Amino acid sequence: MLKDRISKLKGYGPKKEKSLNRLGVVTIEDLIEYYPRGYENRDNPLDMDNFDSDKKYYIQARVEKILDNGPYSNNFKLRVKWNNRIINVMFFNNKKYYVNKFSIGDEYFFYGKFSREYNQMIHPEFVKCDDKKAADFFGILPLYPLTEGISNNDVIKGVKQALDNIVPESLPKGTIERNRLLDRKEALKNIHFPKSPQQFKAAKYRIIFEEFLRLHMGLMLINKSSDVKEATEFQYIQEIDKYIDMLPFQLTDSQMKVKEEIFSDMCSLKSMNRLLQGDVGSGKTIVAFLSMILSVLNGYQAVMMVPTEVLAVQHYESFMELFGKSFEVALLTSSSKKKKQIYEEIKRGEIKIVIGTHALIQDDLEFHNLGYVVTDEQHRFGVKQRKNLVEKGRAPDILIMSATPIPRTLSLVLYSDVDISTIDTLPKGRKKIVTSYVNNKNLENMYKLIYDQIRFGRQCYFVYPLIEDSELVDMKSLEQGYKELKESILKEFNIEMLHGKMKNDEKTEVMGRFSRKETDILVSTTVIEVGVNVPNATVMVIENTDRFGLAQLHQLRGRVGRSEFQSYCFLLSESSSKISKERIKTMVNTNDGFVIAQKDLELRGPGDIVGLRQHGVPDMKMGDLFKHREILLKAKEEAEYVMENNEVGDLSGVVDKFYQEFSI
Numbered sequence: 001m002l003k004d005r006i007s008k009l010k011g012y013g014p015k016k017e018k019s020l021n022r023l024g025v026v027t028i029e030d031l032i033e034y035y036p037r038g039y040e041n042r043d044n045p046l047d048m049d050n051f052d053s054d055k056k057y058y059i060q061a062r063v064e065k066i067l068d069n070g071p072y073s074n075n076f077k078l079r080v081k082w083n084n085r086i087i088n089v090m091f092f093n094n095k096k097y098y099v100n101k102f103s104i105g106d107e108y109f110f111y112g113k114f115s116r117e118y119n120q121m122i123h124p125e126f127v128k129c130d131d132k133k134a135a136d137f138f139g140i141l142p143l144y145p146l147t148e149g150i151s152n153n154d155v156i157k158g159v160k161q162a163l164d165n166i167v168p169e170s171l172p173k174g175t176i177e178r179n180r181l182l183d184r185k186e187a188l189k190n191i192h193f194p195k196s197p198q199q200f201k202a203a204k205y206r207i208i209f210e211e212f213l214r215l216h217m218g219l220m221l222i223n224k225s226s227d228v229k230e231a232t233e234f235q236y237i238q239e240i241d242k243y244i245d246m247l248p249f250q251l252t253d254s255q256m257k258v259k260e261e262i263f264s265d266m267c268s269l270k271s272m273n274r275l276l277q278g279d280v281g282s283g284k285t286i287v288a289f290l291s292m293i294l295s296v297l298n299g300y301q302a303v304m305m306v307p308t309e310v311l312a313v314q315h316y317e318s319f320m321e322l323f324g325k326s327f328e329v330a331l332l333t334s335s336s337k338k339k340k341q342i343y344e345e346i347k348r349g350e351i352k353i354v355i356g357t358h359a360l361i362q363d364d365l366e367f368h369n370l371g372y373v374v375t376d377e378q379h380r381f382g383v384k385q386r387k388n389l390v391e392k393g394r395a396p397d398i399l400i401m402s403a404t405p406i407p408r409t410l411s412l413v414l415y416s417d418v419d420i421s422t423i424d425t426l427p428k429g430r431k432k433i434v435t436s437y438v439n440n441k442n443l444e445n446m447y448k449l450i451y452d453q454i455r456f457g458r459q460c461y462f463v464y465p466l467i468e469d470s471e472l473v474d475m476k477s478l479e480q481g482y483k484e485l486k487e488s489i490l491k492e493f494n495i496e497m498l499h500g501k502m503k504n505d506e507k508t509e510v511m512g513r514f515s516r517k518e519t520d521i522l523v524s525t526t527v528i529e530v531g532v533n534v535p536n537a538t539v540m541v542i543e544n545t546d547r548f549g550l551a552q553l554h555q556l557r558g559r560v561g562r563s564e565f566q567s568y569c570f571l572l573s574e575s576s577s578k579i580s581k582e583r584i585k586t587m588v589n590t591n592d593g594f595v596i597a598q599k600d601l602e603l604r605g606p607g608d609i610v611g612l613r614q615h616g617v618p619d620m621k622m623g624d625l626f627k628h629r630e631i632l633l634k635a636k637e638e639a640e641y642v643m644e645n646n647e648v649g650d651l652s653g654v655v656d657k658f659y660q661e662f663s664i
Contacts (some may be wrong), residue, residue: 002029011154019149020158022281032162032188035207035622036142036153042111043138048085051114057136058111060129060332061087061119061251063104069095078102080110086119089425097162101126109137140194142501161193165492169209175638182206191622205631209621213636215620220643231271232371233393235493236263237297243290243323248575254425255283260290261421262399266372272397278423279593280403280558281430287423288374288401289319295397296352299402300371303354305361309333309504310527316355318533335504361388374399403555404594433540433561435569435588441662446491446570450539454493459566460539462523463556465547466497476543493520516585526552528559536562539570546575550583550600554593561591579603602626 001008006028007017020026020650026033047058060081069075076098078089089110091098103110112124127137144155167185169176171598178185182190187206194200240263244251251259258276265272278608280285292302317329330342334543336359345351349368354360370393390396400418438446450460462485464478482497496519500509507527513519515534522537523529526548553571560567571584586599625632 002027002032002162004028004169006031006158009158011157015149016154022147022214023145023150028162028165029160031155032167032192033621034144034159035191037145038143040141040143040601041139042141046082046114048116053113053115053292053461055560056111056113056124057402058109058126059087059149060107060109062107063102066099066102066104080108087114088118088647089120090120090126092123109134111137114312124520140200142192153331156192163189163192171213172596172642175213178641179634181209181210181640184210194572201252205337207621208628208631209424209635209638211620211623211630212632213639216636216639217642220639232300232397234266234294234298234300234397234600235370236267237294239297240290240294242295243326247322249427251286252283252423252424252425252427253286254278258421258423259287259290262287263294265419266291266294266397272399272419273396274399274419275422276399276421276423280555281562282403282423282426284321284403284423285315285318285376288376288399289322292353292374293323293327294498295372298371300348300369300396301352301354301367301393302372302374303356303360303389303392304374304376306355306357308375309335309357310507310532312355312357313508315376319353319355329353329354330354332359333504334359361392365392367392369393371396372399373397374401376401384570388392403558413586429564430561431564431566432591433557433567434571435557435571435591437584437588438570438572439574443572446541449568450521450541451489453539454490457517457536458538459519459534460521460534460541461528461537461556461559462521462541462543463528464525464543467501467525477538478523478525481543484524485521490521494518495521495523498522498524498527500525523524526556528556532559533562534559535560536565538565538567540568541570541572543572545571545573545584546577546580550586550596550603553583553587554596557587557591565645 004027005013005017006020006025008028009013009031012020023034023390025031041545042056042058044055044057048057051057052609059080059082061080063078064081064086065079066282067077067079067449072429074093074095076091076095079086080089107554108126109129110121110126112121125137127134142152142156142159144152146152146155149269151153163185166186169184171181171184175181176507181187182202182205183385184206189202190199190203191207194203201238254258258278262272262274262276265274276284276287288304292304295302301637304315306315312331312333316329322574328345330346330352330353332339332354333356336342336356342351343365346354347366347368359365371394373393374392375398377388390398436446454460462481464476464481466477467479478497485491496510496513498514502510510522511528511532514537517536536646537560540557542556545553548556557569562570568585573584575581575582582599582603586596590596623631
């Protein structure tokens, strides 16, 4: 019954079903898991000596007179008697509907806001006192997210019908008893229609606990399915020092520390599964390159997968510039030429290092002896994609990299089985990026600074969220911005566009010209968000800042400040929203990626920071990884207990749902 479509419920015809489908409610089970966005307590009677005109109250009153405002008015007005006092009740814009709802002499409950100035209750909800529905009029009323064609009462009626069905328990008896949880049906009833604050609290705890338990169980099963008994064997080969000495710069103390952690892990008897995190520009890629070289010196192939072709090309060129003559290295993307030849050379083991995009996980690509796998900007890849690449080797060591620092709360969930290395300092000589908020009042000053920077030989990025103008969204597009720059004081400089709709070869050419300083200003979308490294670029301008999350703004800002030159980031926004102001304030006040990641977690939730869906992590309908950390940890303990005591069978419903939702 719960798997039936909601059209099975009484009163849910095609129109209402279609409206609910837009909200993601397809089955009856979806409806009982469509939780209220808030609640309204109707147990507060109106007190004329002590009331707030912005709050709602109820009265019990008798209709004394029905007033007619004339044929040209669509409003409807009653005069009612309440506590020996005559007051007015006003309804707007639907006289035809209300005229048949009331009879003189009958008593009604009214619930709404009261205006002392006009001595009236304005557009209240109501029910006749002797109506059988009157009992449901009071108490705590759930308020649901709605869309056109669906009222709050429609959802309430549907949920009540759905809860009349048998609602099977989804957790094993042992889990419920150990954690003192309400049973599922009782929890669902009290989350929709709380009997008391205590029951509501217990219901919310139960639902959040189950969401977190499902999360932990799913991730543990993924990790368990990836377990291997034998590790790839590496040894520390002294020749690696030669490649460190070849670098045109000295590694920072933090890079050296992390390099030793990775090398030690690679040379241990267990398979390495390590996260390398560090702020933008901290030098993670060089450390990854050195670990790939150690793998090759041990006779294995190494691969690095990145999310975009622009980044793949850049990493390939960087590697070739530093170490290219020492190894056979291939670039493999969807637009690579001579793919068949590259595939054959990889299969024969002639190519030792491969740097590429999703093209690396094609079924027909085979490695000779893949021993080391690096994924850069790992949150851009799904669990299945990373697993497909790893399975091309026997038991390769794994290094995943992220320039988005993971707050501790999330790392406990996502990386409980992963060792974490952190590069926490920037290379010597780097200066703090000066970040400023810009609106129309100080726009001219920004243009003057950019003009001077380019005159000094530097370069600039302008980033826009949209390529073309849209009737649906009121914001400046890349094309409009490009046109304006061509007519501004910057028109004398070389300006080019870069965006995702361009062909890969064209994007590579544009980026190449910018890297070679042939272009002064690059007008781009977020295609340059990750990894792009042009040390000569010192100015980043981000249009419509409120369209980006904090972590994304920090990534974009990280495209500058990559040399000894002073760099600048300008955040353009006309938004007056509280969240937008908070984001800008955070960006202006700090360059610390860890502080920014934590703030982003608070403001926007985890999905915007590390791509939780890409990890195979279900959406949390009620649980919040930041606010409900204690429940998160208790659910983790329970998941570990279940796994250790082989109770997974009892949780088949939870696990099946996880796999069904995310097709892992």
